[in-house]
Amino acid sequence: MIDGLKRLGETLIIHRWDADGIASAALLARALDDCTIQNLTPPIGEYAVAENEISMKGKFRSIIIADLCLPKENILKIKEATKAEVTIFDHHIQLEAIPGVTHVNPTGGPGDWPSTTWVIHKFLGLRLCLPTILGLVGDRGERIRESEAFREARSYMEAENLSLNELLDLAELLDSNHRLLDRRGVEEAVQELLRHWNDVKALMRNEEWRRNLEKLNVEIERQLKRPSIEAGNGVLIHQMSSRYNIISKVARRLAWEGGWRLVIVVNDAPDGRGSQIYFRGESLNPAKLIGFAKARGYSAGGKGDVVGVVLPKSEVDPFLKEAGRLVA
Numbered sequence: 045m046i047d048g049l050k051r052l053g054e055t056l057i058i059h060r061w062d063a064d065g066i067a068s069a070a071l072l073a074r075a076l077d078d079c080t081i082q083n084l085t086p087p088i089g090e091y092a093v094a095e096n097e098i099s100m101k102g103k104f105r106s107i108i109i110a111d112l113c114l115p116k117e118n119i120l121k122i123k124e125a126t127k128a129e130v131t132i133f134d135h136h137i138q139l140e141a142i143p144g145v146t147h148v149n150p151t152g153g154p155g156d157w158p159s160t161t162w163v164i165h166k167f168l169g170l171r172l173c174l175p176t177i178l179g180l181v182g183d184r185g186e187r188i189r190e191s192e193a194f195r196e197a198r199s200y201m202e203a204e205n206l207s208l209n210e211l212l213d214l215a216e217l218l219d220s221n222h223r224l225l226d227r228r229g230v231e232e233a234v235q236e237l238l239r240h241w242n243d244v245k246a247l248m249r250n251e252e253w254r255r256n257l258e259k260l261n262v263e264i265e266r267q268l269k270r271p272s273i274e275a276g277n278g279v280l281i282h283q284m285s286s287r288y289n290i291i292s293k294v295a296r297r298l299a300w301e302g303g304w305r306l307v308i309v310v311n312d313a314p315d316g317r318g319s320q321i322y323f324r325g326e327s328l329n330p331a332k333l334i335g336f337a338k339a340r341g342y343s344a345g346g347k348g349d350v351v352g353v354v355l356p357k358s359e360v361d362p363f364l365k366e367a368g369r370l371v372a
């Protein structure tokens with residue numbers, strides 16, 4: 045498959061803003077190292093790419109979409125506007141088949157696919173390297189220990205003398221860019237991984253990322269201090285209002301600290317532009333909940349035990365009431 049992709053020449057990688065998305069883009073760029081590669085992430089939190097953003101970057105014969113579950117219509121529009129070959133590497137639940145594109149997403153079939161880097165690693169037959177493991181650690185956190193993939197990753201970590209804690213810290217540093225809604229920072233992080241290939245120590249010294257984390261930690265603690273509502277049956281609802289992308293961090297902290305069956309965090313953007321609901325729970329049925337939200341016209345995504353929904357502020361309460369039946 046690498047050879048097939050290489051012949052296409054000029055390539056654009058469109059990737060998610062988180063550690064797995066950044067690492068996936070770096071992994072692909074390295075695997076296609078004799079091509080001219082550019083990378084692009086959508087506005088943070090938006091699951092759509094405007095065609096003019098692509099045309100402003102140049103002309104591409106190949107577009108690879110990594111770790112980003114764009115809606116079918118958006119992908120077809122990109123294909124139509126650019127006339128490029130489109131290849132998708134992903135591990136998010138994609139509800140629809142997309143004609144005319146190469147879609148590499150084994151999720152739902154046999155095996156465990158904890159990250160898009162793991163999909164790329166396996167399907168391109170790559171050697172284990174730092175970005176592949178950063179994707180695993182970024183998406184699964186501590187729980188990556190329980191995965192089959194981690195048993196394989198461990199041999200690399202032992203050979204390179206890397207601890208899981210170190211990798212968790214580095215994934216946090218990568219994620220600090222999107223949490224501060226710094227789109228340029230996300231795109232540059234891909235270049236940084238390529239510049240310091242497999243060099244954890246050099247990457248950990250990135251001063252901008254360190255300053256990002258300090259700022260975020262203050263904000264997360266501030267949002268955790270707000271009161272939560274115990275909704276019964278092991279469900280906790282937490283209301284927050286932050287302009288930063290920390291809803292999943294807040295949900296994760298609440299879930300780990302309280303032993304709740306289901307944590308629901310609602311963020312009302314301080315600029316009043318809209319709200320986001322984040323569900324985290326073992327017994328969640330993501331496909332069902334995502335389908336339910338999308339049928340109401342909201343943007344929604346998720347996998348495993350998490351689902352995020354973006355919707356107008358005034359529709360949060362009715363949605364939670366209806367969705368409550370699905371997650372009960």
Ligand SMILES: [Mn+2]
Nearest residue numbers: 064111160183
């Ligand atoms: Mn991912």
